[in-house]
Amino acid sequence: GENVEQHPSTLSVQEGDSAVIKCTYSDSASNYFPWYKQELGKGPQLIIDIRSNVGEKKDQRIAVTLNKTAKHFSLHITETQPEDSAVYFCAANPGGTSYGKLTFGQGTILTVHP
Amino acid sequence: GAGVSQSPSNKVTEKGKDVELRCDPISGHTALYWYRQSLGQGLEFLIYFQGNSAPDKSGLPSDRFSAERTGGSVSTLTIQRTQQEDSAVYLCASSADRGGNTIYFGEGSWLTVV
Numbered sequence: 001g002e003n004v005e006q007h008p009s010t011l012s013v014q015e016g017d018s019a020v021i022k023c024t025y026s027d028s029a030s031n032y033f034p035w036y037k038q039e040l041g042k043g044p045q046l047i048i049d050i051r052s053n054v055g056e057k058k059d060q061r062i063a064v065t066l067n068k069t070a071k072h073f074s075l076h077i078t079e080t081q082p083e084d085s086a087v088y089f090c091a092a093n094p095g096g097t098s099y100g101k102l103t104f105g106q107g108t109i110l111t112v113h114p
Numbered sequence: 115g116a117g118v119s120q121s122p123s124n125k126v127t128e129k130g131k132d133v134e135l136r137c138d139p140i141s142g143h144t145a146l147y148w149y150r151q152s153l154g155q156g157l158e159f160l161i162y163f164q165g166n167s168a169p170d171k172s173g174l175p176s177d178r179f180s181a182e183r184t185g186g187s188v189s190t191l192t193i194q195r196t197q198q199e200d201s202a203v204y205l206c207a208s209s210a211d212r213g214g215n216t217i218y219f220g221e222g223s224w225l226t227v228v
Binding site for chain 2: 041044099100101105107
């Protein structure tokens, strides 16, 4: 089955710096790669996603890059703010079918210091 | 509200008792998913429903777990004879279909088995 590895497990940055979180996946049939942000006591919230027919996608301060050959994808957050502090999860859809049947990484706790 | 609604938000139950968790998906969404998030763990897929098709139960951890979806809308996840290792957050998500649409999570039901 699909295996998604996420690094680092914790990340601490100063406000205004950039943060990068990386994930690798094992199933070459996966074609959908979302990123979720989860705040304490809340459900995961989709922040950005990418499909396998593109290599990069940006949304304001957030970007995701995908390298299908190497089977890895990354989340980039620029100009970080304290409200970016949360747990971030990457995911992939094994088998490349349903966009909702996802295998998630273990999460990265991001702390942005003012 | 417009989001995925789950109840109860918190549940404490005694070992051996049965529990039912409810999910009300976003109106019009045909696909519904259940995930489990254990303390310090990532999200684990349990089951999903798509329209009138037979549910994909491949993620259910044991036969003590079951779910149903009545009328193509509300879903109930039932855990029989609860064990302490069942303590987790149970998250429901929905999407417009199983294909190219992203999924949206509810806030979760926090289950504690004592």
